[in-house]
Amino acid sequence: MTISIDLELWQTIGLLVDYTIKIIAIGYVPEGRRPGTSTAWLLAILLIPFLGLPLFLLMGSPYINKRRHRIQQEVNDLIDDVHDDVPDYPSGVSMHPEIESVIRLNRRLTNMPAVIGVNHGMHTDYDGIIRRMTEAVDAAEDYIYVEIYIMAWDETTRPFYEALGRAEERGVKVRLLFDHVGSWKYPGYRKLKKKLTAMGIEWYLMLPLQPWRRRFRRPDLRNHRKMLIIDGHRGFIGSLNMIDASYLQRKNIKMGRKWVDLMVEMSGPIVSSMEMVFAGDWYVESNETLEIRDHDEAHETIPDTAQDSQMNVVQLVPSGPGYTTEPNLRMFNSIVHHAKDRLVLCSPYFIPDESLLEAVTSACYRGVRVELYVSEQADQFMVNHAQSSYYQALLEAGVKIYMYPKPYVLHTKYMIADPDREAGSVPMGVVGSSNLDMRSFGLNYEISMLVAKGDLIRDLDKITAHYKDTSTRLTLDKWNERSWGRRYLDNVMRLTSALQ
Numbered sequence: 001m002t003i004s005i006d007l008e009l010w011q012t013i014g015l016l017v018d019y020t021i022k023i024i025a026i027g028y029v030p031e032g033r034r035p036g037t038s039t040a041w042l043l044a045i046l047l048i049p050f051l052g053l054p055l056f057l058l059m060g061s062p063y064i065n066k067r068r069h070r071i072q073q074e075v076n077d078l079i080d081d082v083h084d085d086v087p088d089y090p091s092g093v094s095m096h097p098e099i100e101s102v103i104r105l106n107r108r109l110t111n112m113p114a115v116i117g118v119n120h121g122m123h124t125d126y127d128g129i130i131r132r133m134t135e136a137v138d139a140a141e142d143y144i145y146v147e148i149y150i151m152a153w154d155e156t157t158r159p160f161y162e163a164l165g166r167a168e169e170r171g172v173k174v175r176l177l178f179d180h181v182g183s184w185k186y187p188g189y190r191k192l193k194k195k196l197t198a199m200g201i202e203w204y205l206m207l208p209l210q211p212w213r214r215r216f217r218r219p220d221l222r223n224h225r226k227m228l229i230i231d232g233h234r235g236f237i238g239s240l241n242m243i244d245a246s247y248l249q250r251k252n253i254k255m256g257r258k259w260v261d262l263m264v265e266m267s268g269p270i271v272s273s274m275e276m277v278f279a280g281d282w283y284v285e286s287n288e289t290l291e292i293r294d295h296d297e298a299h300e301t302i303p304d305t306a307q308d309s310q311m312n313v314v315q316l317v318p319s320g321p322g323y324t325t326e327p328n329l330r331m332f333n334s335i336v337h338h339a340k341d342r343l344v345l346c347s348p349y350f351i352p353d354e355s356l357l358e359a360v361t362s363a364c365y366r367g368v369r370v371e372l373y374v375s376e377q378a379d380q381f382m383v384n385h386a387q388s389s390y391y392q393a394l395l396e397a398g399v400k401i402y403m404y405p406k407p408y409v410l411h412t413k414y415m416i417a418d419p420d421r422e423a424g425s426v427p428m429g430v431v432g433s434s435n436l437d438m439r440s441f442g443l444n445y446e447i448s449m450l451v452a453k454g455d456l457i458r459d460l461d462k463i464t465a466h467y468k469d470t471s472t473r474l475t476l477d478k479w480n481e482r483s484w485g486r487r488y489l490d491n492v493m494r495l496t497s498a499l500q
Contacts, residue, residue, distance in 0.1 A: 072322030075280035080111040082276070082292060089114035089452065093313055096426040099452050102334045106317050106450060109327040114315035114452055117270030120234070122262060122459040124412075124466075126245040129263045130160055136230050136265075137163040143173040145229040145278045147206075149222070149433070150241035151178040152186040153195060157242050165199035173202075175290075177281055178242075179223050180205040187248050204285040206445075221321050223281065224444035226263075226433045227274050235271040237449055238263035239413050239433055247379075257379070257407035262414070262463065264431060264449070264456065266314075273316035277447060312454025319434065320445030328434045328448050329441040332415060333359045339368045339417040340425040344464050346373040348411045349383050350390065351437035357390065361397035369400065373467050375410045376403040383437075385493035395476040402471035410467070419461040427457045 088107050089095055095103070103114045123129045137144055137160065144167055153161055164174050176196065183189055196203045206223035228236040238261065245258040252258070272292075279290040319328040336343060336359040343363055350372060352360065364370050372394065378384035391401060404410035413435055418425035432448035434440045451457050 071284050072280070075276075075283065076111055076322075078292070079276055079280075083111060083113055086113045086115075089313055089315075090116055093453070095313070095452065098338050099426060099428055102331065102338065102428070102450065103315055103452060105334060106315050106327060106331055109323065109325050109330065110316075110318055112273055112276075112316050112318070114313050114450070115269035115273060117266045117312045117314040117449075117454075117456075118268045119310045119312055119454065119456050119459070120265040120267060122264050122456070122463065124260075124262050124463060126240070126259065126261055127156060129240050129261065130157060130242070132265065133228055133236055133263070134160045134163045136228070136234055136236070137167055140167050140172045140230045142231045144175070144231075145227070145275065145282075146174070146176040146178075146242075147223075147225050147227045147278050147281060148177075148240075148242045149179045149182045149224045149226060150186065150243050150247075151176075151183050151192065152243040152248060153188050153192045154244045154248055156244040160242060161195065161199075164196075164201055168200045175282060176201055176203040177206050177223070177278075177285060178203070180208040181219060182222055182224070182241075186243060202286075204282070206281065206285060208285075220439075220443060222444050223320070224433050224440065225277070225281070225318075225447040227278060227447060229271060229274055229278060232271055232275055233267055235266045235274045236263045237266065237274065237432060237447065239411050252379075252407075255407045257409060259409045259411045260404065262412040262431070270314050270316065270449070274447075277316065277318050281445070310455060312456050313452040314454070314456070315450040315452065317430075317432075317448045317450055318446070319441075319448070321443065322445070326441050328446055329353065329356065331430065331448070331450060332356060332436065335415055335417050335428055335430060336360055336363055338426075338428060339363050339370075341418050341422040342369045342371070342420055344371045344373070344414075344416045344419070344461070345436060346410070346412050346414050346464070346467065347436040348375055348378065348409060348413070349380075349435040349437040349439070350374055350387050351383070351439075352390065353438050353441065356436065357393065360399065361393065364398035370398065371400045371402060371464070371468070373402045373404065373410060373464070373471065375406065375408070376472070377406040379409050382493050382496055385490045386496060387437075389490035389494035391474065391479055395474070395479055401474040402468055403474055404467060404471050412463070412467075414460055414463075416457055416460050416464070419457050419464075428452060429457045429460050431456070431460060 088103050089100070107113055121132075123132055144164065146164070151157075164176070168174050183192075193203070207221060209219055226238060226240060240261040240263050241259075246252045247259065249257075275290075276292050279292050283289055317327050317331055319326065333355055336356070343360075345360070360370060360372075374387065378387060394401060413433065414429065414431040415436075416427070416429035418427050419429070421427055429451040430448050431451065432446065434444075434446035434448045440446050451460075
């Protein structure tokens, strides 16, 4: 009798707790979140509350802690002060009103103006990129800033690290940032840290998860930026991580899987913008304040040999949890809406939110030729299925989907609008570290470079032509042949894409 009463009591308590969690969740979860994100979290909490609630408490907030938020605001204010007398874009440059409006949007959200950037090459050969970055490090005379999401010491990257060591030996100051969670799963992680320390390189983990040092936050808020800055005169920005193209995984090596990436080499005032972003990230992790040069001083570093055709008007657009307005998403949407004739999207992970999906399909409906370049098979199971769940709507709207052949992973990230300069259209583009997915919009610190004018757009279009020749086009008829099981799995994985 006593056992029966106790059992009924615990069942009643369990039922009360269950309904209390659900009632609170319904009124709390939707606050400040997109409807899709709210629905996904509520589904998890209502169906499996004792699992969904802990996950929500651990990963439900896209906001960084108070200290990081305060520092980010200080950095934003400092950038604003440095640029106080700087116009939105270089004086003497004529700018189309539509492009001017995008520049003004980015300036309002990030405080970064559009400046001159000299294009020294768009590097696409994976090992060649690392060799060129190594050469730039060997030429450094004063300081080197490295900020890359994934770093690993292997046979491919060893020359780069050895060049950093040589730089330290000749008196060049090296500062290095890499992401904690992004790097720890790759071979040699512990040895990498010891080797960097032994060479005298000053390094810090970005967004470290170290609860024993009272450094813990939502584990999937990551710093995904990729930059190399040499003496404030030369900069590299793009999608490449400092790791072998196989990412050192046995499965990848066995199947021949390699990553395909891009880095842009720049000089001029844009490098000063890159320094400002690095200085902010360095300060967050080290509490050390770095001197920031202004763009007038950086302009003096443009080489006399630079051709007019190399001169680009570019604007750096940082984004991440420290920016509550999602600057990269707003910029991407603006470019999509700007397109009149042709729009090219290239992203390894294309998982759009509602606004970007509607913008892309609307572009098709108004007669824009939209090309989407993705990997035939993504490197992540859940992402691969979540991404392909959008193909039906895209194909029905008229999007031309080109699939880069497996086992390669097309990791390049860029967007260009109207590169063919048809009558009435104005070219515009963006390249950087940001994927076209909800993670990059709200959870990752990203760095993107808007190209408002210049030969970088032409170079991106040449790369597009190469990707197109290499890829296979996915048609609606072919996609409709997929199995019922594939459709079901895609739709299930789609629910996870909105969990922010």
